[in-house]
Amino acid sequence: MSPDPGLCKRCLEARRIVSAKGSSFWRCAVSERAPSWPKYPPLPVLRCPHYRPGEPQGSPGPR
Numbered sequence: 001m002s003p004d005p006g007l008c009k010r011c012l013e014a015r016r017i018v019s020a021k022g023s024s025f026w027r028c029a030v031s032e033r034a035p036s037w038p039k040y041p042p043l044p045v046l047r048c049p050h051y052r053p054g055e056p057q058g059s060p061g062p063r
Helices: none
Strands: 015-020 024-028
Touching: none
Parallel strands: none
Antiparallel strands: 015 024
């Protein structure tokens, strides 16, 4: 089971990725525009200047 992603769970910049083995990861799309921003931030994310409320994109399933 994945740890609680914090803010990523409800952020438009987040992408939930599920591997072929069933592991899930939270990828931040901000890293595409700002290379210094972490692609996979440490979870849970409790504060984030790039947080945008909304449903993340990615694989369906439990979050």
